[in-house]
Amino acid sequence: MSQVMRVPDEVHSEVQVAARLLDRTTGDLLTRAWELYRQTPEFQDDFTFAQKAFATGDLKAIAARLDERAHARAAARAAAVREGRKPS
Amino acid sequence: MDLRLTRRAFEDLELDPSEYAPRSARACAGAHEVVHAFVERRGQSPIGQETTRLPASPQVVYNLHAGRWRGLTWHDEEADVVWLLGVGYHRSGERGDAYEVLKRRDEADNLFPEEQDYLDLEAAFDDGLAFVEAVAEEGPAILRQARERPGERVTAVIAEALDIGVLVEVVVIDGAEEEEVWVGIALPPIAHLRFPPGEWITVLLAGVLGPSANLDDVDLPGVVPWR
Numbered sequence: 001m002s003q004v005m006r007v008p009d010e011v012h013s014e015v016q017v018a019a020r021l022l023d024r025t026t027g028d029l030l031t032r033a034w035e036l037y038r039q040t041p042e043f044q045d046d047f048t049f050a051q052k053a054f055a056t057g058d059l060k061a062i063a064a065r066l067d068e069r070a071h072a073r074a075a076a077r078a079a080a081v082r083e084g085r086k087p088s
Numbered sequence: 089m090d091l092r093l094t095r096r097a098f099e100d101l102e103l104d105p106s107e108y109a110p111r112s113a114r115a116c117a118g119a120h121e122v123v124h125a126f127v128e129r130r131g132q133s134p135i136g137q138e139t140t141r142l143p144a145s146p147q148v149v150y151n152l153h154a155g156r157w158r159g160l161t162w163h164d165e166e167a168d169v170v171w172l173l174g175v176g177y178h179r180s181g182e183r184g185d186a187y188e189v190l191k192r193r194d195e196a197d198n199l200f201p202e203e204q205d206y207l208d209l210e211a212a213f214d215d216g217l218a219f220v221e222a223v224a225e226e227g228p229a230i231l232r233q234a235r236e237r238p239g240e241r242v243t244a245v246i247a248e249a250l251d252i253g254v255l256v257e258v259v260v261i262d263g264a265e266e267e268e269v270w271v272g273i274a275l276p277p278i279a280h281l282r283f284p285p286g287e288w289i290t291v292l293l294a295g296v297l298g299p300s301a302n303l304d305d306v307d308l309p310g311v312v313p314w315r
Binding site: 042043044046047048050051052054055057059060062063064065066067069070071073074075077078080081082084 | 145146147164166167197200201202203204205206207209210211213216217219220221223224227285286287288290291293294295298299301303
C-alpha cells in the first residue's frame with residue numbers, strides 16, 4: 001500500500017535546496033524522511049491505536065488522543081517561548 | 089502564515105477572548121480598527137518597520153499603529169504565526185502609554201503567548217471528534233468505491249477539510265493477485281485555516297486503509313499514478 005503527500009511550496013523549495021547540498025534527489029530525501037517518521041514510536045502508536053479504535057467504534061478515544069496531542073503541543077510551544085525569553 | 093491576537097490583546101481591546109481567540113485575526117478583522125490594521129499590515133509582511141526594545145526578552149517585536157492605538161507584534165516562526173501581543177493608547181511620555189505598559193508586561197513575564205493562546209490554535213475536542221467521525225464513515229466508503237473502480241482515482245473531501253484521492257490497482261505477483269492502494273492528501277487543507285497536525289493525517293490513513301493494513305507495507309512513492 002502507498003501513501004502520497006503533496007507538500008507545500010515552501011517545504012518543497014527547502015527540500016530542493018537540501019537535496020542539492022546533499023547531492024541527492026528530492027524523492028530520495030522525502031522517502032528517507034518518511035521511512036524515519038514511519039519508524040517513530042509516536043507514528044506507530046497513533047496508527048495502531050487509531051486502527052484498533054476504528055475497528056471497535058471507539059471514536060471518542062481517538063478524539064481524546066488528538067486532544068491530548070494538542071494540549072501537549074500547546075504546552076511545549078509555550079515552554080519554548082518562555083525558554084527563549086531567558087538571556088543567553 | 090496565520091495572524092493571531094493573544095487573549096490579553098483581546099482583553100486590551102475589550103473584546104471577549106472566549107468568543108474571538110479561537111479564530112484567526114483575518115476572521116475577525118471587522119471587530120476593531122486595530123485588528124483590521126494588524127491584518128492589513130502583517131498580512132503583507134510578518135515584520136514591521138519600527139521595533140521596540142523589550143526590557144527582559146531578546147525577541148524582536150514590531151510596533152503597530154492604528155489611529156491613537158499602539159500595539160506590539162511578534163513573528164513566531166516556529167508556529168508560523170504573527171501575534172498581536174498587546175494594545176493600548178498612545179500617551180507620549182506618560183506611564184500609561186501603550187509601549188510603557190507593554191514593556192512592564194514583558195518584565196512581569198506576561199507579554200508573550202501562553203499555553204492557552206497556543207491551545208487556541210488547535211482544533212477543539214468537538215472538532216476533532218467530528219473529524220474522526222467523518223473519517224470513520226467516509227474513509228471505508230471511499231476505499232470501497234475505489235475497489236469497485238480499479239485503476240480510477242476516487243476523490244472525496246473528508247470532514248469538509250481534507251481533499252483526498254484514493255486509487256486501487258490490482259497487480260499480479262508470482263501468479264497471485266495483490267492490491268495496491270494509493271492515498272493522496274492535498275495540503276494545505278481546503279477548508280481549515282491551519283495545517284492539520286501530523287496525527288490527523290495518521291488517523292486519516294488508519295481510517296482509510298482499515299484494520300488489515302500493515303504499517304510496514306505503507307510507503308511513500310516518488311510518483312503517484314495520477315500525476
